[in-house]
Amino acid sequence: MDFAFSEEQEMLKKMARDFLSDKCPKTLVKEMEEDEKGYSPELWQEMADLGWMGLVFPEKYGGSNMTFLDLAVLLEEMGRACLSEPFFSTVILGGLPILDAGSEKQKQEYLPKIAGGKAIFTLALTEPSAQYNPSSIAVKAIAENDDFIISGTKLFVPNAHIADYLLCVVRTSQQARAEEGVTIFIVDAKGPGISYTVLKTIANDKLCEVVFDKVRVSKENILGQLDQGWSVVQRIVERAAVAKCCEMVGGMQKVLEMTVDYAKERKQFDRPIGSFQIIQHYCSNMATDVDGSRFGTYQAAWMLSEGLPGTKEVAIAKAWIGEASERVIGFAHQIHGAIGVTMDHDLQFYTRRLKAAQLTFGGADFYREIVAQEMEL
Amino acid sequence: MDFRFTKEQEKFRQEVRGFLEEELRQGNFEPSCDAWIQGYSPEFTRKVAQKGWIGLTWPEEYGGQGHSNVDRFILTEEMLRYGAPAACHWFADRQIGGSILRYGTEEQKKELLPKILRGEAYIGLGMSEPEAGSDLAAVKTRATEDGDDYILDGQKMWTSCGMFMNYIYLVARTDPEAPKHRGISEFVVDVSLPGITITPTIDITGSQAWAEVFFDGMRIPKKCLIGEKNRGFYQIVNQLAYERAGLERLMANYPLFDAIIKFAKETKRMGKSLSQDRLIRYKLAQLQVEFEIGRLLTYRVALVIDKGSTPTVEAAMAKAYSTTFEQHLASTAMEILGLYGQVTAGSKWVPILGMAPHSYLGSKGYSLQAGASEVLRNIVAERGLGLSGKL
Numbered sequence A: 001m002d003f004a005f006s007e008e009q010e011m012l013k014k015m016a017r018d019f020l021s022d023k024c025p026k027t028l029v030k031e032m033e034e035d036e037k038g039y040s041p042e043l044w045q046e047m048a049d050l051g052w053m054g055l056v057f058p059e060k061y062g063g064s065n066m067t068f069l070d071l072a073v074l075l076e077e078m079g080r081a082c083l084s085e086p087f088f089s090t091v092i093l094g095g096l097p098i099l100d101a102g103s104e105k106q107k108q109e110y111l112p113k114i115a116g117g118k119a120i121f122t123l124a125l126t127e128p129s130a131q132y133n134p135s136s137i138a139v140k141a142i143a144e145n146d147d148f149i150i151s152g153t154k155l156f157v158p159n160a161h162i163a164d165y166l167l168c169v170v171r172t173s174q175q176a177r178a179e180e181g182v183t184i185f186i187v188d189a190k191g192p193g194i195s196y197t198v199l200k201t202i203a204n205d206k207l208c209e210v211v212f213d214k215v216r217v218s219k220e221n222i223l224g225q226l227d228q229g230w231s232v233v234q235r236i237v238e239r240a241a242v243a244k245c246c247e248m249v250g251g252m253q254k255v256l257e258m259t260v261d262y263a264k265e266r267k268q269f270d271r272p273i274g275s276f277q278i279i280q281h282y283c284s285n286m287a288t289d290v291d292g293s294r295f296g297t298y299q300a301a302w303m304l305s306e307g308l309p310g311t312k313e314v315a316i317a318k319a320w321i322g323e324a325s326e327r328v329i330g331f332a333h334q335i336h337g338a339i340g341v342t343m344d345h346d347l348q349f350y351t352r353r354l355k356a357a358q359l360t361f362g363g364a365d366f367y368r369e370i371v372a373q374e375m376e377l
Numbered sequence B: 001m002d003f004r005f006t007k008e009q010e011k012f013r014q015e016v017r018g019f020l021e022e023e024l025r026q027g028n029f030e031p032s033c034d035a036w037i038q039g040y041s042p043e044f045t046r047k048v049a050q051k052g053w054i055g056l057t058w059p060e061e062y063g064g065q066g067h068s069n070v071d072r073f074i075l076t077e078e079m080l081r082y083g084a085p086a087a088c089h090w091f092a093d094r095q096i097g098g099s100i101l102r103y104g105t106e107e108q109k110k111e112l113l114p115k116i117l118r119g120e121a122y123i124g125l126g127m128s129e130p131e132a133g134s135d136l137a138a139v140k141t142r143a144t145e146d147g148d149d150y151i152l153d154g155q156k157m158w159t160s161c162g163m164f165m166n167y168i169y170l171v172a173r174t175d176p177e178a179p180k181h182r183g184i185s186e187f188v189v190d191v192s193l194p195g196i197t198i199t200p201t202i203d204i205t206g207s208q209a210w211a212e213v214f215f216d217g218m219r220i221p222k223k224c225l226i227g228e229k230n231r232g233f234y235q236i237v238n239q240l241a242y243e244r245a246g247l248e249r250l251m252a253n254y255p256l257f258d259a260i261i262k263f264a265k266e267t268k269r270m271g272k273s274l275s276q277d278r279l280i281r282y283k284l285a286q287l288q289v290e291f292e293i294g295r296l297l298t299y300r301v302a303l304v305i306d307k308g309s310t311p312t313v314e315a316a317m318a319k320a321y322s323t324t325f326e327q328h329l330a331s332t333a334m335e336i337l338g339l340y341g342q343v344t345a346g347s348k349w350v351p352i353l354g355m356a357p358h359s360y361l362g363s364k365g366y367s368l369q370a371g372a373s374e375v376l377r378n379i380v381a382e383r384g385l386g387l388s389g390k391l
């Protein structure tokens, strides 16, 4: 048993932290929130040059053959930096599913592009029903000769407006079990019939409505098997949930550090507020929530990295972190006083992003139900 | 990073389970909450000793097995899961043996360690006094040097296992003139010597949980002193980290967790089992999530010890977290049982052996013993985060 990163992973972490504190200051984060595209193509290319996008791909697809746990290290640092680049959607929601379920031809076509920073991917999964269960997949793809025609609306699709490709989860046949009849297509995001609206969200994180109006895709573009896509989706959601947890751990750790530093600096009644015991206890509770989230997340990430079945561990991590991050943010604001609720302060970046992260890929209730199932209740 | 146990550790866990299953099958104990601190069974302790499971982490030259603390946590985790009556040896195994190993003389090691290993030393912890609770350094019990002896005068209270202990570990003042942290020493004392009076204290569950211990000119040989005279407080700080470190802080009422889950699955209300009820599913799943996080925070403590560090901050964090979980578990179980929650053991209509009300009441003490949660949060804030209470 060992809960620590390896020496190489610690080095990767340090390298990522140095790089991001240099290249991704909060001024850039703010700028990107207001920017229409929402990311910096220059920074994106630099990340590709560092080998980040292809980190876990095999070398033959332009990758470095590292593990999901190594990726977890990067994600944590990205969460800490509030990075706005479309890394999560491209690698976690696009590249890894293709690596999992793609044909050799698809891997050869797409993975080197991702590794080189030449293609942005995203996943069009959720719909206006905003659920992550199989029965909520209602957008249909109708077979027509060797093609399928997709029509309908996908919602909360990250970075769709800048994406080159969408993995689109659709219903290809109506079966008794909702898990059956779900198919994933790799769709050219710039093709005819697709339109986007960027939603206004608390994190300004470019979640989109994507409308498919008779979009034609070849059956060649099916990722995995026709009608058998749900198990791939489950894997995507599981991995995305852990990856979100990693980002959240990075953000929560930073919030803890900011708050403790502030408590040491800020003086009222002629003493640092950190000398008041109640403030100390808030900080102590925050540290406990951060550590609990960290180990829960690492455990889940490690399970997936080792290829072990981690449904329960993922559920525990995401169920826990949703509420833990809520408490951490709550204490952070209380300790910061009014300055923390201004747009000029960095804390608000984390507050908005952590809330968005809690909601995405299943909230605490969603995962508690999975835990209940794992307990055979 | 590796969240797995080794093959040997998995095997060891199975071995411990096998032993406990067999004990259960033979009717040698009933699973119960708090059995690690209240379950008196010399017979059980003797068997555990024969297995070599006391002093598991001690060096082999002193009769230990040189195992890691993760191994010891596996052992104790299973004892706690089964609610096994391990009180006779628990303190000696957990902290006093280690203290003697660290600070004791060769003579003390030769005399006391084999007794602990054989499961014959039932050691109670004589720290708290009427005016020394969280502020342990305020102890007033005096140990006055007199020739080859010390003379003890004063009073201890809340001494768990006090009614059956044959030794008491003692924190006493050896220099009344010195600042309060610098005049304290540690002793291990044979309670069969004259000059000691031990009377029971009944806890909120009605159990005889503690003793009050009075010393009235009790003469003890000097060799009872452990470590350096007047350095006791600094020695204890280390020991307290071990006292707080274990899974007993997370799993004291684990048998109730098992029982309430089973109860929810098996009990039908309007044709549906309780576990199908959304609210009850939610509550039990939430407990499971909290438990698993607590388990990680606690195993982390074992890993820190195995790396050779004193887990002061980590143990404080894990304990404060874990006792909150235990209290949440107990109160949730009471909610699920509804009116039946109030019926106590031995009564007609009592569900799940009355574990819920026993645990509910008893759990009020979890967040006090071995460091009140507020004091533990002080430790995390001051030692872990560098927040100072001093102006």
Ligand SMILES: Cc1cc2nc3c(=O)[nH]c(=O)nc-3n(C[C@H](O)[C@H](O)[C@H](O)COP(=O)(O)OP(=O)(O)OC[C@H]3O[C@@H](n4cnc5c(N)ncnc54)[C@H](O)[C@@H]3O)c2cc1C
Pocket: A277, B124, B125, B126, B127, B128, B129, B132, B133, B134, B135, B157, B158, B159, B160, B161, B209, B365, B366, B368, B369, B370, B371, B372, B373, B374, B375, B378
């Ligand atoms: C089940 C059980 C078993 C026990 N077994 C033993 C045993 O075997 N041997 C033994 O010696 N003792 C034992 N104790 C006693 C235990 O160590 C004390 O209860 C504990 O040290 C707290 O002391 P106290 O009860 O006097 O509370 P106090 O110290 O008076 O505390 C009362 C309240 O004040 C708070 N408080 C105190 N100081 C601070 C501070 N600096 N900052 C913020 N808040 C503070 C506490 O957190 C608590 O909320 C046991 C207690 C229990 C409940």
